[in-house]
Amino acid sequence: MNTGSKAHEIMIAAKKMIQTSGYNGFSFRDLSREIGIKSASIHYHFPTKGDLAVAVATAYREGFSETLLDLENGAATTQQALQKYAALFQKTLDTDQRICLCGMLASETESLPEKVRMETIRFFEEQEQWLAKMLSKGIIAGELPADTNVTASAKLILSTLEGAMIIVRNTGRRNDFSTVSDQLFTLISGPKI
Amino acid sequence: MNTGSKAHEIMIAAKKMIQTSGYNGFSFRDLSREIGIKSASIHYHFPTKGDLAVAVATAYREGFSETLLDLENGAATTQQALQKYAALFQKTLDTDQRICLCGMLASETESLPEKVRMETIRFFEEQEQWLAKMLSKGIIAGELPADTNVTASAKLILSTLEGAMIIVRNTGRRNDFSTVSDQLFTLISGPKI
DNA sequence: GTCTATAAGATGATAGAC
């Protein structure tokens, strides 16, 4: 919507608030207090709340995509790439006490502007595709069982990590996230020979 | 808070709205329109929105507990019990287009009254305990690998199903729920001999 | 770009009549 630095600052704050309280859980006034600018000024950068949420969701999806590219190129093994993938979610949970932006938005899907919902769908598609690609690499490299269902496993990984973030932030049992993600990757790796 | 039939009717409607739009996504006025009673009358039965949410969450948790007892006694095998467990979630998703009440509330945890949050935590604990119990039975019955980590697997199942509900309702890809849950149970069942 | 002012409606909640 706008590339100025103020627009960017608004998006950073909005992202944080959505991850913390959800689309229905923050207002332009909350933002204005946090940023030190009037809510009318936020409307200048983002005419409606939906416009702001679309901008935030798009930037999140694109930024995540870049991170995944780096992760893919930087990891020595598929196992390591998947571990680092899970670590991305864990870091958001542990250091920021936030959940995935699109996991939050997805839970509110019924009260979301259509354009925002579309962005979240695209986010999940991209995550699944990347995961499926990594799993395929893992099979070729002999790290994963040859009969692994990569599509189903990709969807499984995504659902599990999104669900774990939500539950763990709620219960406050921080160890549970790695418990769940380790257990998942152990099962996916198949029997040790 | 109240056992009258009107209070019950309010709770049914509130449950539906929370599962659909979340705690931050419904108001006493929405409820009043749906039920055909003024919002002031709802405040008579449930003084605050938090009181209503606590009542709904408690009833949900207790009702679910009873269902799990039936399920445990009614299933021939552990595999069958787990399949039926997943089917509970799938039915809510498919026939009602709703997600788990506590999954929804958990995602909003930061804007929840403390008493509501406590109920959701207790819900997750009970679910995990039941799942762990069923997994233990499965090991004893020889249906699951002897080295299965029941606690971690229980947490994994819960996280996965909660996450899958949220993502699948968002994307509209109904098949994905059974894809994910089948894949999970296949992995948990271990190698076929 | 940011502000003041303002609109029109929603929200959670209460007081008091019936």
Place this chain on the structure above:
DNA sequence: GTCTATCATCTTATAGAC
């Protein structure tokens, strides 16, 4: 138990001055 009336406040958004 349910209603009307009312509240203080919040919400999304716009118009127009600086």
